[in-house]
Amino acid sequence: MRTILALAIALLATGTAGAEGSSTAQVCFVRHEDNGRMNLLPARIYGSHGSHEELLATVAGGSKKCVAIELGSWSFQARSSHPYTARADNPNACKSEPLSAEVAATTTIVVAPKSRRSTYLCGWQLRLKEDAAQPGVAAVGRPRTAARR
DSSP states (O other): OHHHHHHHHHHHHHHHHHHHTOOEEEEEEEEOOOSTHHHHSOEEEEEEETTEEEEEEEEOTTEEEEEEEESEEEEEEEEEOOTTSSOOOOTTSEEEOOEEEEESSOEEEEEEEEEETTEEEEEEEEEEOBOTTSTTBBTTSOBOOOOOO
């Protein structure tokens, strides 16, 4: 009985020691409310880390989803079907440009429909949300570089 108890204590100690030096961070995808059909159209957010790509979250207008991901270099892309076609035969018809980020801390990415004035352009925009406490510092915890002259 003492052997089992000692083994259980050793396993618990090993499990909590690994949690201190966490190799994950949280990334949150925020999508503000839009008008009409665009508000209901879900954007699927994919993340690539090395050669591995995975679906991280799905966000509709007015929602926020957070997930734990590994630290390091990531590329994010939003994808959806076209909201105004009769059939959704291409679930990846509308995409964002890839957004690259070095994830070292909690990261917030804003997801917005790509548009020109009030016209939707079948695409998405992803941008890092700045840390309100430290203007000029991106949400990934690295200072932004100054604009080139």
